[in-house]
Amino acid sequence: MSEFIHLGQEKRHQNQILFNAIARRYDFLNHFLSLGLDLHWRRKLVQSLPATLQGPVLDVATGTGDLALAILKRFPELKLTGLDNTPAMLEQARHKMIKRGVEFVTVTADAEQTGFEAKIFTALTIAFGLRNIGNYSEALQEFFRILQPNGRLLILEFNRPESRVFGPLYSFYFHRILPLVGGFISGSKAYHYLPESVDNFPDRITLRKLIADAGFSNIKITDLTYGVVTLITAEKPII
Numbered sequence: 001m002s003e004f005i006h007l008g009q010e011k012r013h014q015n016q017i018l019f020n021a022i023a024r025r026y027d028f029l030n031h032f033l034s035l036g037l038d039l040h041w042r043r044k045l046v047q048s049l050p051a052t053l054q055g056p057v058l059d060v061a062t063g064t065g066d067l068a069l070a071i072l073k074r075f076p077e078l079k080l081t082g083l084d085n086t087p088a089m090l091e092q093a094r095h096k097m098i099k100r101g102v103e104f105v106t107v108t109a110d111a112e113q114t115g116f117e118a119k120i121f122t123a124l125t126i127a128f129g130l131r132n133i134g135n136y137s138e139a140l141q142e143f144f145r146i147l148q149p150n151g152r153l154l155i156l157e158f159n160r161p162e163s164r165v166f167g168p169l170y171s172f173y174f175h176r177i178l179p180l181v182g183g184f185i186s187g188s189k190a191y192h193y194l195p196e197s198v199d200n201f202p203d204r205i206t207l208r209k210l211i212a213d214a215g216f217s218n219i220k221i222t223d224l225t226y227g228v229v230t231l232i233t234a235e236k237p238i239i
């Protein structure tokens, strides 16, 4: 158990160094390497939020704030907080807020221990963040704790396409081309880490079980772009 906690802490520390190093180029590389699809994937998550959504909403691993800003575009009056444990990423988010004349609260904290009181958020979103977290179960239990009964959990995450034709082609791009181009532009190993972290991420069945074990119900997993990314929605039961 202590070894498990140690591994989680180690991953957290490594990721903070990594995201700190790429923070200023993160947005450009995201859009460039995904051919702009990252914007489409976040939009899909935003469209899955109920039209009647009222805050407060927490965007975990908010990074440079792209998902938070996309949510606020649809719900301009929403009370939204963006949480992340890499200050340099949050700094980019704040620059963007000023540029766009939009505001949301940013909090520097770990997803596994947010420090929020129980049952306060109506929805919790996390885009391309869960995979980076040291201990998935611990984080999911924390999300469950801070959500209100009937609160929504929405996760966007990379996955491994299951198609026999598209899968190998994508795998070649993801494992060979992307680390080269991303590494060249960012000067960082982050884009070697990306395919490695997706390879090690739980498959759809295991993920569903982890989310259910944390207490969530009505879990739906939808593949986007042939399963390159999955959108997962779940609810905290009323009782």
Ligand SMILES: C[S@@+](CC[C@H](N)C(=O)[O-])C[C@H]1O[C@@H](n2cnc3c(N)ncnc32)[C@H](O)[C@@H]1O
Binding pocket: 012, 015, 016, 019, 060, 061, 062, 063, 064, 065, 066, 067, 083, 084, 085, 086, 089, 109, 110, 111, 112, 126, 127, 128, 129, 132, 133, 134
């Ligand atoms: C790939 S970025 C995603 C950023 C943003 N959500 C997006 O859609 O582009 C992952 C973010 O997760 C953050 N992160 C990783 N582990 C974390 C943890 N344990 N607690 C909080 N944030 C974490 C990183 O600092 C980074 O900003």
